[in-house]
Amino acid sequence: MKIRYAMRPTRFVPLILTATVAVLLQTQAQSSDNGWLNLTVIHTNDVHSRLDPANALGVACSADDIAQGNCYGGAARHKTLIQQLRQGKQHSLLLDGGDEFQGTLFYTYYKGNVTAEVMNDIGYDLTTVGNHEWDDGPSIAARFWANLKMPVVCANIDFSKNPELAKLVKPYHIFEDLGVAIIGYITPTTADISSPGPTVSFTNPIVAVQKYIDELQTNGIKRILALSHNGYAPDMELAAKTRGLDLIVGGHSHSYLGDPKNPLYQGPYPTVIKNLDGDNTLVVQAYCWGQFIGNLDVSFNAEGKIVAWNGAPVQVENTVAADPALAKKVDGWRNEFEAWAQTVLGHASDSFDLVGCRSRDCLMGNFVADAMLNYVRNKVTKPGRDNKHGKPSIQPWADITIVNSGGIRAGLPKGNVTVEQIITVAPFGSNVLQIPMEGQELLDSLDAVIAGRRNDTGKVVTSFIQVSGLRFGYDSTMRNSTGKHVLKVEIRDRNKKWRKISPHKTYSVVTTDFLLKGGDNIFLSLNRTGTIQHEKQDQVLVEMVKKVKVIRPFLDGRIRDVASTTAVKRAEEEARYATEWPAGMPEHMKRMYPLGTRQLRE
Numbered sequence: 169m170k171i172r173y174a175m176r177p178t179r180f181v182p183l184i185l186t187a188t189v190a191v192l193l194q195t196q197a198q199s200s201d202n203g204w205l206n207l208t209v210i211h212t213n214d215v216h217s218r219l220d221p222a223n224a225l226g227v228a229c230s231a232d233d234i235a236q237g238n239c240y241g242g243a244a245r246h247k248t249l250i251q252q253l254r255q256g257k258q259h260s261l262l263l264d265g266g267d268e269f270q271g272t273l274f275y276t277y278y279k280g281n282v283t284a285e286v287m288n289d290i291g292y293d294l295t296t297v298g299n300h301e302w303d304d305g306p307s308i309a310a311r312f313w314a315n316l317k318m319p320v321v322c323a324n325i326d327f328s329k330n331p332e333l334a335k336l337v338k339p340y341h342i343f344e345d346l347g348v349a350i351i352g353y354i355t356p357t358t359a360d361i362s363s364p365g366p367t368v369s370f371t372n373p374i375v376a377v378q379k380y381i382d383e384l385q386t387n388g389i390k391r392i393l394a395l396s397h398n399g400y401a402p403d404m405e406l407a408a409k410t411r412g413l414d415l416i417v418g419g420h421s422h423s424y425l426g427d428p429k430n431p432l433y434q435g436p437y438p439t440v441i442k443n444l445d446g447d448n449t450l451v452v453q454a455y456c457w458g459q460f461i462g463n464l465d466v467s468f469n470a471e472g473k474i475v476a477w478n479g480a481p482v483q484v485e486n487t488v489a490a491d492p493a494l495a496k497k498v499d500g501w502r503n504e505f506e507a508w509a510q511t512v513l514g515h516a517s518d519s520f521d522l523v524g525c526r527s528r529d530c531l532m533g534n535f536v537a538d539a540m541l542n543y544v545r546n547k548v549t550k551p552g553r554d555n556k557h558g559k560p561s562i563q564p565w566a567d568i569t570i571v572n573s574g575g576i577r578a579g580l581p582k583g584n585v586t587v588e589q590i591i592t593v594a595p596f597g598s599n600v601l602q603i604p605m606e607g608q609e610l611l612d613s614l615d616a617v618i619a620g621r622r623n624d625t626g627k628v629v630t631s632f633i634q635v636s637g638l639r640f641g642y643d644s645t646m647r648n649s650t651g652k653h654v655l656k657v658e659i660r661d662r663n664k665k666w667r668k669i670s671p672h673k674t675y676s677v678v679t680t681d682f683l684l685k686g687g688d689n690i691f692l693s694l695n696r697t698g699t700i701q702h703e704k705q706d707q708v709l710v711e712m713v714k715k716v717k718v719i720r721p722f723l724d725g726r727i728r729d730v731a732s733t734t735a736v737k738r739a740e741e742e743a744r745y746a747t748e749w750p751a752g753m754p755e756h757m758k759r760m761y762p763l764g765t766r767q768l769r770e
């Protein structure tokens with residue numbers, strides 16, 4: 169596969185100083201105890217159990233990946249690099265923005281037990297709560313937090329009905345020696361996208377964070393940071409709608425901030441937002457999977473405001489030496505499942521990436537959705553009503569598959585496909601189910617996905633979808649409009665003919681238990697007779713790769729954005745790319761910076 173990120177990381181960018189700040193810093197250099205502080209903030213987020221290095225698609229590196237330098241991160245390299253980054257710095261803090269859980273066999277197998285040990289070994293100073301930390305319920309999350317040697321902060325969870333959890337997570341932590349406080353917060357959608365259970369609820373982070381900023385300021389703390397698991401655009405919104413916050417270290421949206429030439433680019437590092445007082449609030453994040461480590465030097469003045477900064481995310485490349493002791497531990501844990509992990513299931517004729525999965529059909533999406541549909545259609549079950557010819561055949565016909573793009577967690581490289589890769593793609597242990605749904609229900613769900621919100625419950629849809637047996641179009645420039653958002657919705661019948669969906673007809677839909685419980689707010693929570701339970705999603709994918717032996721990536725335009733079908737529109741879109749806001753950026757922020765992210769860079 170093509171090496172996408174061959175560029176060298178920019179380790180040191182020139183210090184951005186205004187004339188006034190430069191003068192202030194000179195004064196600072198002359199007298200050392202006037203209340204100024206220089207701090208290095210080193211940070212990761214959404215590492216998702218990449219204890220071993222992973223390639224650009226997020227799966228374990230092959231020999232080719234290693235030879236070509238397409239192999240990043242890994243706990244043992246993190247340890248070395250973090251030690252190097254801390255060296256010679258007077259004050260540094262190592263922070264993690266949540267979602268250490270899920271993603272590889274290290275999580276599937278050890279359920280967070282080894283995650284805590286790795287974080288303790290690397291020496292994190294603080295972490296927050298990611299939504300995936302709740303995936304196996306509050307007791308697994310609690311065991312993880314109890315095993316951590318660093319504090320866990322999150323200010324917008326109501327723990328009043330769960331005093332045990334309340335002991336493990338606090339709203340903020342004060343690093344007394346530095347006079348620095350850090351407030352945590354998490355996406356308020358957590359109950360819709362994970363399994364935190366009925367004893368906790370998630371509140372508006374802006375309200376919660378401002379409350380604790382005020383409390384800290386009342387107690388004389390001036391240097392106030394936040395550690396977020398709420399995503400880049402909501403972090404910018406929180407920065408703009410609060411006062412008193414110096415820096416937000418983020419996670420959740422897997423945003424690469426930094427070099428605009430990097431194809432992953434979503435914004436500048438740091439992104440500087442004017443807060444309610446007109447002061448700067450910096451926002452940073454460091455992509456995902458441990459591919460980068462964020463590294464930001466900041467200077468606080470005597471009023472606790474950040475007046476100078478310097479930094480860039482550092483790509484964790486092959487060339488970083490692995491810490492031998494930690495590498496040995498990781499290898500030991502890995503040995504437990506290595507033989508199973510390396511089982512070869514089949515072959516990928518080319519690489520499957522995740523490009524476009526959040527706006528159209530994509531290579532991995534088509535693979536996963538088609539595999540689920542074909543699996544269910546060809547599953548041999550006991551003779552039944554539809555088995556008229558007496559053969560050991562199949563069950564109710566399955567019309568379509570709908571899965572959430574957010575549930576497809578990695579791509580697949582060209583070459584052998586292993587059990588480990590498939591579990592990395594579908595790590596959640598979701599069950600595949602088949603359920604009857606009316607055409608109108610399907611139309612409402614498709615509409616909600618495109619509009620970004622269900623028009624009946626008002627809930628925000630938190631993932632795009634990937635489909636099989638179904639095709640439709642939409643116009644991305646009309647997402648904000650009222651009325652219908654999807655065009656030409658068609659379903660492929662048993663004779664392979666595309667037919668317009670009929671609102672009153674009942675279709676058999678293959679999806680996951682996660683979505684049927686209302687996950688991502690795509691469907692209404694559905695529990696109805698006629699639901700057929702199949703195997704787990706990873707098992708379904710394993711079986712399908714074994715069966716077809718060679719899998720081939722392709723796109724067929726089953727979900728197409730008609731706004732970008734013409735070459736002209738596409739060119740315009742590309743030209744806009746560098747200035748575009750990430751999805752969800754609040755309108756008032758766009759008005760504040762009419763030239764887009766470019767203006768934040770300046």
Ligand SMILES: *[C@@H]1O[C@H](CO)[C@@H](O)[C@H](O)[C@H]1NC(C)=O
Nearest residue numbers: 193196197200206258467476
């Ligand atoms: C703090 O950082 C600034 C900017 O890099 C530098 O000029 C100053 O000397 C540093 N102060 C201390 C006490 O290290």
Ligand SMILES: *[C@@H]1O[C@H](CO)[C@@H](O)[C@H](O)[C@H]1NC(C)=O
Nearest residue numbers: 276277278279280281282311
């Ligand atoms: C994780 O640790 C707990 C507590 O020490 C233990 O009971 C459990 O068996 C461990 N689980 C695994 C999968 O290692």
Ligand SMILES: *[C@@H]1O[C@H](CO)[C@@H](O)[C@H](O)[C@H]1NC(C)=O
Nearest residue numbers: 230231511512513583584585
């Ligand atoms: C792919 O798997 C086959 C069968 O297990 C094995 O013989 C071959 O060496 C593998 N190729 C690579 C590049 O690992």
Ligand SMILES: *[C@@H]1O[C@H](CO)[C@@H](O)[C@H](O)[C@H]1NC(C)=O
Nearest residue numbers: 644645646647648649650651
């Ligand atoms: C939606 O946004 C587009 C441009 O992005 C604009 O042309 C259109 O008028 C908007 N529609 C509504 C209903 O606000």
Ligand SMILES: *[C@@H]1O[C@H](CO)[C@@H](O)[C@H](O)[C@H]1NC(C)=O
Nearest residue numbers: 611612615623624651652653
């Ligand atoms: C929601 O949108 C769908 C699709 O456009 C429409 O059929 C339905 O009437 C709408 N429902 C409400 C409550 O507005």
Ligand SMILES: *[C@@H]1O[C@H](CO)[C@@H](O)[C@H](O)[C@H]1NC(C)=O
Nearest residue numbers: 684685693694695696697699
């Ligand atoms: C679904 O409905 C059945 C029968 O109505 C009920 O027994 C079952 O507990 C329900 N399951 C869930 C998860 O609500």
